[in-house]
């Protein structure tokens with residue numbers, strides 16, 4: 621059976637001037653995780669914030685949640701040098717560090733002060749490093765990236781080098797409020813077929829209108845930014861997204 625629904629509102633759509641309160645309110649409205657979009661202006665054509673902001677917001681989400689203990693920070697690293705920031709985000713309170721496959725394999729960055737060569741980072745090495753620091757590891761793919769790049773990584777017999785979650789982007793990363801790309805769902809279907817227990821996250825354009833397609837494909841971690849933060853009743857939207865996923869468990 622696929623894992624239960626995890627609803628992760630994207631704080632990209634929150635009021636950044638009131639970020640702590642917005643995060644705390646969203647957890648109180650039933651969110652399981654908070655999806656934190658980190659953008660560097662290189663990997664994507666937009667910038668958000670870095671580890672110091674995550675550090676400041678962390679205390680606002682340290683509260684019991686429905687199913688996962690303290691509020692979980694699901695950090696989506698849309699950055700060109702994913703290995704470079706692993707330690708900083710661990711210190712800031714990140715629980716799940718999700719990097720982009722495309723960034724890991726194309727990094728030409730200089731060595732980090734800790735002696736890790738960003739230029740030699742393979743996804744497997746990066747996953748191991750994230751695990752060694754005590755975080756969960758996620759790997760994300762953009763719409764133009766084939767799901768086939770993931771099989772070798774998921775089939776690795778070394779458990780420490782396997783991701784805890786795969787993120788299939790359903791928009792081009794960089795901005796909230798874009799239209800959902802249903803064309804990406806065959807990737808989710810293929811992943812779910814091979815990995816019934818894997819956390820499969822979808823991100824971009826998820827709402828009450830698009831959730832049924834994503835849930836039918838087998839996604840269980842649902843990122844929603846504008847649909848949650850733009851709603852008159854965010855708690856109701858979170859409840860409906862969860863219901864759509866959980867009602868399909870055991871039927872996929």
Ligand SMILES: O=C(CO)[C@H](O)[C@H](O)COP(=O)(O)O
Nearest residue numbers: 630793794796797825845846
């Ligand atoms: O990663 C992202 C953009 O790169 C955002 O998390 C995503 O787009 C969520 O926003 P929305 O639900 O409004 O589409």
